[in-house]
Amino acid sequence: MVRLVQVSASYQPAATTASVAATGCVLDNISFHIEKGESVAIIGANGAGKTSLFLALAGILPLTHGAIFIDGIALSKRAIKSIRRKIGFVFQNPDDQLFMSRVYDDILFGLLNMGISEEDAQSRAQEALAKLGVGHLAGRSPFRLSGGEKRLCALAATLVMEPEIVFFDEPTAFLDPKSQRMASAVIQALPLTKLIATHDLAFARTLCDRALILRSGSLVADGDPATLFDDAENMSRWGL
Template identity: 40%
Template sequence: MKTGTEKRVLEVSDLKYSYEKGHQVLKGVTFDVNAGENIGLIGANGVGKSTLLKLLVGLDLHFEGTIHVSGHSMSRDSLTHIREHIGYVFQDSDSQLFMSTVEEDVAFGPRNYDMSETDVEKRVADALERVHITNLRKKQVYKLSGGEKKLAAIAAILAMEPDLILMDEPSVALDPRNRRNLISVLGEIPGTKLIASHDLDFIVKTCSRTILMYDGVVRADGPTKDILENAQLLEECGL
């Protein structure tokens, strides 16, 4: 239950987006996210989940409607500031990790924001500790397993200490053990998370609130249990 005193980290209002004329992917998405919430974003293939996440981090600014991140309205001028507050874990960790070692990759974000080496060092150590991969610190990125890459990608985002973390299909291509490990790690990480996934079981275990998208709009928004137990609703939405 939301109250007026909760800090709002994300406000999306009547968001519309088209890849090309006549093919509108998002047709007026409205929702908000309060600090500390773990929210699942579910919906069938092609419903616009990944597109929505990309708009939320300003990778495409050709949208209609409004997006506010930590009180800042999304625009070209505010991008740098917004990206300090919002982290995005890509579906493909292989492409997200581009530095040679885990340590260098995790330090990339903090260094870009002109932090002192002492602070960078501390951020890197904390982030690696949080996802339990301190032992991989010096390891070369190409040598990591799929599960390790995912954790390293999350650490790289955590090092920036964002107000909100967006994750696109984090459990994809993980074996059961790595998936369980990821669920446990996400449970330990404090902060606000918005997780887009098809993996409904994963959403049940990581998110207390769920947003169900269908046909370019938010079809349902509420407690995860209520939404995922509504078989008729899920079926209507192609899940």
């Protein structure tokens, strides 16, 4: 479903980097394959490259080497539109995702952009908000919601698009314990392919069948979360 083959990427434009390795890649020769329906944690210290990996998967951060395949299709300029229809993102900061004056309009935005009729879009938007228990917030301004409420509304905005794969960037960040539990229950119940970047090891243990560990842009481990996290010596070597 998601395949990376020797992926390297850098924030410097490739033309100015004769030797990318010397200038430091933000992703360094990463390969992995995630099957349909897997729930995979992306673990790494601050600056390890988790968000950059998601930007590469979204086709926003260009690769300097290697290839990404989503559902068997190589991520390229030509394919990006059809690939984006299959994937959803939940940003680290919901303020980057909710920007209209009413929550409801944020939920409708993507659907209307996709050319769905107003009537269908409205019923899908209401359904998505209700599913996450935030139907009552539809008319509110996203800027006046609590962190937990915002997170759930941002999740609704992503899920209403019915993605097959969802990338979550630190979905429990900025949340109090109760909202964390709520967001994690919602994410756990989603029958989708999930990649979840997180610092929260307890959360990764419960929600994920597998963990990928990044350190300075390299993939240093790939395996069962409990086995990896209980290995204190390696965890400290990885800065975790």
